[in-house]
Amino acid sequence: DIQMxxxxxxxxxxxxxxxxxxxxxxxxxxxxxxxxxxKPGKAPKLLIYDASNLETGVPSRFSGSGSGxxxxxxxxxxxxxxxxxxxxxxxxxxxxxxxxxxxxVEIK
Amino acid sequence: xxxxxxxxxxxxxxxxxxxxxxxxxxxxxxDYTMHWVRQAPGKGLEWVSLISWDGGSTYYADxxxxxxxxxxxxxxxxxxxxxNSLRTEDTALYYCAKDRFIAAAGVGGIDYWGQGTLxxxxx
Numbered sequence: 001d002i003q004m005x006x007x008x009x010x011x012x013x014x015x016x017x018x019x020x021x022x023x024x025x026x027x028x029x030x031x032x033x034x035x036x037x038x039k040p041g042k043a044p045k046l047l048i049y050d051a052s053n054l055e056t057g058v059p060s061r062f063s064g065s066g067s068g069x070x071x072x073x074x075x076x077x078x079x080x081x082x083x084x085x086x087x088x089x090x091x092x093x094x095x096x097x098x099x100x101x102x103x104x105v106e107i108k
Numbered sequence: 109x110x111x112x113x114x115x116x117x118x119x120x121x122x123x124x125x126x127x128x129x130x131x132x133x134x135x136x137x138x139d140y141t142m143h144w145v146r147q148a149p150g151k152g153l154e155w156v157s158l159i160s161w162d163g164g165s166t167y168y169a170d171x172x173x174x175x176x177x178x179x180x181x182x183x184x185x186x187x188x189x190x191x192n193s194l195r196t197e198d199t200a201l202y203y204c205a206k207d208r209f210i211a212a213a214g215v216g217g218i219d220y221w222g223q224g225t226l227x228x229x230x231x
Contacts, residue, residue, distance in 0.1 A: 001170075034208075034217040036153075043203060043221040044153065055219075087153055091217040096169060097143070097155040 002026050002093040006100030012108045019075040021103045023066075023088035031067045032092035038102075039084045047086075048073065075105075083107060110134040110220040112204045117225030124194050128225055130187040130204030138162070138182035141207035141215055144189050146200035147224070156202070157189065161211040172198075194229045201226050 003026040013019050023033065035048035046055050048064035051071055061076045075082055088100040116128040128144070144156040157168045157178040166178050177190040187204055201224040208216035 032217075036218075038153075043223055044218075045221075046208075046217075046219050049208060049217065049219075085152075089153075089155075089217055091215055094167060094215060096167075097158070097215070097217060099153040099155065102152040 001096045002029060002090055002098050004088055004090055004098050004100040006088055006103055008103060009101060010104040010106065012106045013078050014108045015078055015080060017078045019078050019082075019105060021073040021086055021088075021105075023071040023073070023100050025069045025071075025090055027093075028068050029090045029092035032090055033064075033066070033071050034089045034091065035062075035064050035073045036087045036089065037082075037084045038087065044087065078105070078107070080107060110206060112206065112220060112222035114202060114204045114222045114225035117202065117227045119228040119230060120194055121231050122194060122196055122229055124229070126191045126194065126227060128189040128191065128202055128204075128227070130222060132185045132187065132204075132206070135206065137180075137185040139210050141209070141211070142178075142180060142187045143205040143207060143218055144178060144187075145203045145205055145218070145221075146198075146227075147203070148197075148200045151200075154200075158207070158215065159187070191227070194227075196229050199227060199229045 005024045031051040033051045036044040038044040111133045113131045143158045159178045175193045179188045203224045204222040205218040206220040208219040
């Protein structure tokens with residue numbers, strides 16, 4: 001099975017800061033990667049699909065890039081409402097849809 | 109509006125069985141692959157199982173293979189997860205989730221999630 005290594009596991013940043021999260025796949029997954037946001041006590045929400053496409057209704061400060069094994073998720077200007085845990089997920093290698101370990105984003 | 113409503117989560121003893129249900133609405137249920145994903149308390153997301161639009165293909169995480177069975181009833185717009193031989197490590201919030209891709213396009217990950225139902229395995 002493909003392993004997804006996400007880093008950092010947590011970060012603290014100030015409002016307005018640029019925040020970057022990385023996700024590395026153990027083998028080539030092309031662009032078959034999604035990013036999710038999970039706020040405390042809530043279900044996850046799809047933000048980015050196919051590595052770089054913004055889901056409808058998601059603010060443009062969120063973006064994704066990468067292909068192959070290395071992927072990046074960016075919040076261009078951190079807002080208080082962005083406090084959440086973020087997960088990457090690969091869907092290239094069935095049967096397992098593997099998630100990264102998550103990155104908890106906090107306000108400094 | 110897509111809605112996924114899970115039910116069936118309870119406290120059960122190790123070795124016991126449980127059936128989770130998910131009622132779907134707001135989309136053409138029998139066009140989509142469906143998933144179960146779980147989250148242990150304070151932990152990350154773990155994909156559990158998926159079933160194709162027609163029920164003809166099912167896949168499981170190694171951690172539940174041989175113990176859990178996913179099924180669907182397209183006439184009732186419902187998804188199920190039969191859980192047998194439950195272990196304490198199965199304690200989690202179980203989410204029902206819809207795949208992004210319509211049937212013939214394969215599997216594209218998840219675009220909609222329910223709110224989850226809590227399964228606690230404890231003596």
